[in-house]
Amino acid sequence: MAAPALIRGAPLLRLRLQHHHRFATGLLVPLRRSWCSTVESTPPEEDGVSLSTPAALSLRKAPKYSSWDDQNYRQWKDEEADIWRDIEPITHLAKEIIHSDRYMDGEQLTDEDEKVVAERLLAYHPNSDDKIGCGLDSIMVDRHPQFKNSRCLFVVRTDGGWIDFSYQKCLRAYIRSKYPTHAERFIKEHFKRGS
Numbered sequence: 001m002a003a004p005a006l007i008r009g010a011p012l013l014r015l016r017l018q019h020h021h022r023f024a025t026g027l028l029v030p031l032r033r034s035w036c037s038t039v040e041s042t043p044p045e046e047d048g049v050s051l052s053t054p055a056a057l058s059l060r061k062a063p064k065y066s067s068w069d070d071q072n073y074r075q076w077k078d079e080e081a082d083i084w085r086d087i088e089p090i091t092h093l094a095k096e097i098i099h100s101d102r103y104m105d106g107e108q109l110t111d112e113d114e115k116v117v118a119e120r121l122l123a124y125h126p127n128s129d130d131k132i133g134c135g136l137d138s139i140m141v142d143r144h145p146q147f148k149n150s151r152c153l154f155v156v157r158t159d160g161g162w163i164d165f166s167y168q169k170c171l172r173a174y175i176r177s178k179y180p181t182h183a184e185r186f187i188k189e190h191f192k193r194g195s
Contacts, residue, residue: 079182086178087171090120094167097141098151105151108138117153121170124177131165133157168192 093116097103109117117139122128135158144150144164156162168191176183 076182076185079179080186083175083179083182083186087175090116091167091171093117094121094153098153098167103141106140106142108140108156114139117167120174121153121167122155122165124170124174125165126169126173128165131155131163133161133163134159 093113097109097113097117103109108114118136122131122136122139125131132155136155137158137160138156140154140156140162141151142154144152152164153167154162154164172183172187172191175186179186
């Protein structure tokens with residue numbers, strides 16, 4: 001019989017504990033505020049300082065977010081959409097090559113895929129000359145030698161050597177060269193690592 005009384009009294013007990021905690025910490029503020037008041041209220045004061053001072057007002061102002069009304073924001077969103085439209089096909093292809101079962105580990109890309117990857121990615125890698133070295137024989141997908149759970153693209157050189165390259169580094173370099181005004185913001189917002 002005592003259990004039902006405790007259950008019925010739980011909200012009241014919780015309310016009392018909240019009030020006691022607020023009283024003990026010196027926060028004697030009403031538990032509920034009336035949002036609809038016909039009386040003109042005066043701003044409360046703490047320690048003799050009015051909360052209507054400029055410093056206090058800045059704390060109460062909502063943060064200013066960019067909006068479509070802001071010309072710079074509209075320009076940024078338009079440019080961002082242009083960049084996405086430009087890089088989406090090659091990004092999709094690179095992810096499909098690496099993450100799908102389209103290619104097995106160690107398999108060379110088809111001539112068509114290799115041409116697109118070489119022209120749209122590898123050509124923009126910051127170290128593409130070093131990656132290609134003595135010459136490009138083919139491009140393959142395989143497991144990374146140090147990170148066995150990670151697949152990536154590799155340049156297979158004409159001398160038989162091969163080296164990995166990051167398609168994301170290629171994309172970042174491409175974006176920086178084609179969209180210099182908005183590249184850093186785009187990279188910071190849409191790439192895992194901005195370097």
